[in-house]
Amino acid sequence: MKKIAVDAMGGDNAPQAIVEGVNQALADFSDIEIQLYGDEAKIKRYLSDSERVTIIHTEEKINSDDEPAKAIRRKKKASMVLGAQAVKNGEAQALLSAGNTGALLAAGLFVVGRIKQIDRPGLLSTLPTVDGQGFDMLDLGANAESTAKHLHQYAVLGSFYAKNIRGLANPRIGLLNNGTEASKGDTLRKDTYALLDGDPSLHFVGNVEARDLMNGVADVVVTDGFTGNAVLKSIEGTAINLMGQLKTSITSGGLKAKIGAFFLKDSLYKLKDSLDYSSAGGAVLFGLKAPVVKCHGSSDAKAVYYTIKQIRTMLDTNVVGQLVDEFAKNEGKE
Amino acid sequence: MKKIAVDAMGGDNAPQAIVEGVNQALADFSDIEIQLYGDEAKIKRYLSDSERVTIIHTEEKINSDDEPAKAIRRKKKASMVLGAQAVKNGEAQALLSAGNTGALLAAGLFVVGRIKQIDRPGLLSTLPTVDGQGFDMLDLGANAESTAKHLHQYAVLGSFYAKNIRGLANPRIGLLNNGTEASKGDTLRKDTYALLDGDPSLHFVGNVEARDLMNGVADVVVTDGFTGNAVLKSIEGTAINLMGQLKTSITSGGLKAKIGAFFLKDSLYKLKDSLDYSSAGGAVLFGLKAPVVKCHGSSDAKAVYYTIKQIRTMLDTNVVGQLVDEFAKNEGKE
Numbered sequence: 001m002k003k004i005a006v007d008a009m010g011g012d013n014a015p016q017a018i019v020e021g022v023n024q025a026l027a028d029f030s031d032i033e034i035q036l037y038g039d040e041a042k043i044k045r046y047l048s049d050s051e052r053v054t055i056i057h058t059e060e061k062i063n064s065d066d067e068p069a070k071a072i073r074r075k076k077k078a079s080m081v082l083g084a085q086a087v088k089n090g091e092a093q094a095l096l097s098a099g100n101t102g103a104l105l106a107a108g109l110f111v112v113g114r115i116k117q118i119d120r121p122g123l124l125s126t127l128p129t130v131d132g133q134g135f136d137m138l139d140l141g142a143n144a145e146s147t148a149k150h151l152h153q154y155a156v157l158g159s160f161y162a163k164n165i166r167g168l169a170n171p172r173i174g175l176l177n178n179g180t181e182a183s184k185g186d187t188l189r190k191d192t193y194a195l196l197d198g199d200p201s202l203h204f205v206g207n208v209e210a211r212d213l214m215n216g217v218a219d220v221v222v223t224d225g226f227t228g229n230a231v232l233k234s235i236e237g238t239a240i241n242l243m244g245q246l247k248t249s250i251t252s253g254g255l256k257a258k259i260g261a262f263f264l265k266d267s268l269y270k271l272k273d274s275l276d277y278s279s280a281g282g283a284v285l286f287g288l289k290a291p292v293v294k295c296h297g298s299s300d301a302k303a304v305y306y307t308i309k310q311i312r313t314m315l316d317t318n319v320v321g322q323l324v325d326e327f328a329k330n331e332g333k334e
Numbered sequence: 335m336k337k338i339a340v341d342a343m344g345g346d347n348a349p350q351a352i353v354e355g356v357n358q359a360l361a362d363f364s365d366i367e368i369q370l371y372g373d374e375a376k377i378k379r380y381l382s383d384s385e386r387v388t389i390i391h392t393e394e395k396i397n398s399d400d401e402p403a404k405a406i407r408r409k410k411k412a413s414m415v416l417g418a419q420a421v422k423n424g425e426a427q428a429l430l431s432a433g434n435t436g437a438l439l440a441a442g443l444f445v446v447g448r449i450k451q452i453d454r455p456g457l458l459s460t461l462p463t464v465d466g467q468g469f470d471m472l473d474l475g476a477n478a479e480s481t482a483k484h485l486h487q488y489a490v491l492g493s494f495y496a497k498n499i500r501g502l503a504n505p506r507i508g509l510l511n512n513g514t515e516a517s518k519g520d521t522l523r524k525d526t527y528a529l530l531d532g533d534p535s536l537h538f539v540g541n542v543e544a545r546d547l548m549n550g551v552a553d554v555v556v557t558d559g560f561t562g563n564a565v566l567k568s569i570e571g572t573a574i575n576l577m578g579q580l581k582t583s584i585t586s587g588g589l590k591a592k593i594g595a596f597f598l599k600d601s602l603y604k605l606k607d608s609l610d611y612s613s614a615g616g617a618v619l620f621g622l623k624a625p626v627v628k629c630h631g632s633s634d635a636k637a638v639y640y641t642i643k644q645i646r647t648m649l650d651t652n653v654v655g656q657l658v659d660e661f662a663k664n665e666g667k668e
Contacts, residue, residue: 130575130578141512144512144520178478178559185478186478186560209567209571210565210568211568211570211574212571213568214571226520227560227561227564230544230557230561230565231544231568233544234544234545234547234564234569235571237543237544237545237546237547237548237549238568238569238572238576239572240545242572242573242576242605243576244464245605246580249605252601253598253601256597256598256600257598259597260595261594261598263590263593264584264587264595264598266587266590267583267587270587271576271580271583
């Protein structure tokens with residue numbers, strides 16, 4: 001039985017979306033047990049009957065505008081912190097939250113703890129490509145400053161994730177850079193290029209540009225957390241604004257446009273679906289002693305469901321245990 | 335009379351698009367003279383009669399895959415290099431090219447030369463916002479590594495550009511960061527924040543996130559060249575792929591979708607127009623002794639026309655001369 005701690009109070013649609021996602025996951029997966037941390041009365045309003053779910057009542061929670069490290073230290077009874085404690089104490093094997101990202105990163109690092117040999121766990125997410133395969137990118141913002149050694153570790157982490165969770169035999173690793181030639185980039189990129197190119201355990205395909213990410217130029221894209229965060233938010237912002245503009249140009253386009261939209265409805269929904277990548281799960285803080293996964297703050301029940309599914313696969317494949325072995329092996333070499 | 339050197343041979347649609355853009359600019363603006371550098375016979379095929387245009391024949395040109403610095407050194411008779419030389423020698427006051435970006439940056443720095451007090455000219459472009467006002471961003475990739483002092487200079491450069499070329503009285507300057515709070519970011523961002531916040535000549539509005547750029551959170555957005563390049567290419571790549579997906583979902587959507595698209599045509603064109611920001615001109619390597627402006631490689635005649643218009647405004651307002659004065663003044667203070 002896989003035991004998953006779920007912060008019921010994090011995110012814009014909590015606890016309803018969280019609990020409804022949990023209901024669906026419990027119905028579909030008979031090998032999981034869920035611990036729901038949060039306000040019992042509010043949770044019960046949405047929770048379906050199951051023997052495999054427990055509510056751990058708490059009234060404290062971390063807000064989206066709380067200062068992360070401070071919140072983790074001071075709000076010892078917050079739903080997110082209690083969930084992280086349960087993982088630390090071995091009562092649960094993984095943690096899911098749709099709450100404050102910074103606080104979850106802090107809870108992951110300071111409560112759950114990192115794997116000894118990994119200097120900096122990275123935030124990893126699977127993002128959409130036009131062919132529907134998707135690609136994994138890290139670091140998406142766990143660390144503002146990185147060295148080439150950290151980026152090399154991200155590549156190993158990403159490769160492990162793509163193999164174990166996405167089932168790719170030999171994931172292509174790309175280094176995000178400002179040009180595809182080997183000589184491109186700043187010192188960090190040049191040093192990282194050399195490390196990746198010299199590691200026979202990685203299928204390194206060279207530099208990739210941000211323009212080509214959605215075309216599937218690599219299965220795993222490695223970058224520093226500052227750039228990764230900026231690129232992720234650029235993609236999100238552009239997609240949201242374009243879809244918004246499309247909507248505006250239809251609604252302000254008069255009768256003709258409305259007739260057009262009516263006939264085009266199915267195609268537009270298909271486009272929206274192809275951008276909705278919630279079925280790939282949430283963003284993993286990868287490199288910790290256990291899976292700690294962040295759902296988008298605006299997650300609905302479906303996104304929560306798929307994130308539980310993702311965590312289940314991470315526990316099934318024992319990807320974290322394998323990471324420990326891999327890094328222990330490399331440690332000997334250094 | 336303003337004298338503008340134009341590389342007739344750079345870009346995917348050269349020389350036709352370049353020459354046709356020049357024709358239109360000469361017809362509309364009676365105060366410009368154009369020097370066209372490139373293959374005379376090919377240029378003449380498209381050039382309209384005008385007393386204010388000269389062809390400087392050369393058969394050499396820089397290709398899009400040439401190594402920039404090497405190309406500038408070795409291809410001394412290339413159309414782009416001859417144009418830069420003309421600016422250096424005072425025969426022309428500005429240079430336009432749609433060719434190899436790296437080579438144009440190198441020609442700008444090593445042939446035209448930077449303003450003494452500006453350590454690192456930055457690549458600046460006006461990008462679209464949903465309200466149609468646009469925002470200026472720099473550095474978009476002229477420099478892979480930057481210090482806080484450089485980013486501060488970019489802010490001053492961007493503010494000058496927005497005032498003089500876009501006519502904004504008090505441009506709002508934003509620092510691209512991984513969160514809006516003042517404490518966010520890496521050392522470079524924190525140091526830059528302090529410099530921008532402490533400069534009374536700037537209307538600094540704080541940190542801005544990549545997700546909000548298209549919403550017009552600032553008139554000028556400052557970042558290092560590595561991040562700027564990644565963000566620009568992320569926006570471009572997402573927009574291109576989304577529009578492509580939209581097209582695919584229509585063409586593969588059967589008769590119903592095609593009827594819809596027929597009725598929606600005007601609205602979809604309007605959307606495409608709102609993304610097409612070529613009327614704002616090209617990307618300026620700002621901080622040089624003269625305007626050096628890069629058109630997108632895929633520029634059509636309209637984009638070339640608007641870039642000439644932009645250069646004309648830069649010469650009209652003497653924005654480069656004012657930059658020299660401003661930086662000379664600041665130099666005394668240090």
